[in-house]
Amino acid sequence: MSDQRATIAEAVVAAAGAFTAEELHRSLAVSAPGIGLATVYRALGAMQEAGSVTQVGQRDGSTLLARCGRDGHHHHLVCTSCGRVIAIDCPLGGSLAGREVGDGHVITRHEITLYGLCADCRAHEED
């Protein structure tokens, strides 16, 4: 593994929650300048394939990523204020796989993402 990829992997671990490729690149510009944006994209792509980084939504036009090493079927809960990401069990209990719903439609896959405010952000709001 190259020095750049190691640095990028550290930045991913240091990230509080969800981030975009450009945000990660900006954070690297401070601590480890000189790493190209294309390299960040390549490293994040490799981590997605390896399973340590997952796509958790979109913000504006950009893909939101987050570190998530959990394996097995699960989903994510994203704080819309601070970006914190929490892995959660599938609220459907995996019960839909191969099941028929509606008018004979057989479900092969599903996407679920929950959004809200984490405990910390709620405490800091006091509105």
Add this chain to the structure above:
Amino acid sequence: MSDQRATIAEAVVAAAGAFTAEELHRSLAVSAPGIGLATVYRALGAMQEAGSVTQVGQRDGSTLLARCGRDGHHHHLVCTSCGRVIAIDCPLGGSLAGREVGDGHVITRHEITLYGLCADCRAHEED
């Protein structure tokens, strides 16, 4: 309402299921040539605001849209073969709204999309 928007609205109704803006524009090129792609985007945007068209996912880089006039909280079930879209009740029963999950995270919103094969596509597969 302009002639163009009426034509685009008809094409949306005629569409079998999910479609991209470009696909709709291509279908118009046959029956009603001369309508600009920007006009299609503008009309689809207006229909989204009006609530008659909804975003049901992404395919490659493009936004997938579908006609859906149903109101109230619901989600969608998309056939990955023919694009047919079926509205479904929220499988969470709306139970999550305002509820705490995980470590005190309060859910304000969620996204659910189911994918699979509709009855027709399953019948035509016989593999």
Add this chain to the structure above:
DNA sequence: GTGTATGTGAGAAGCGTTCTCACTTACGCC
């Protein structure tokens, strides 16, 4: 009529992402 608001088509622009290319680095093999 005159003004104002809204819509239109063509192409330019924007923007996130991927690709190209020349270059470097790491490693296996002899």
Add this chain to the structure above:
DNA sequence: GGCGTAAGTGAGAACGCTTCTCACATACAC
């Protein structure tokens, strides 16, 4: 050591979807 190959890198160009700009058209209000 020399040498070949594979993988990674940075800069910028290219790409593709979407939005914007601009000149023009149409519709309604007064």
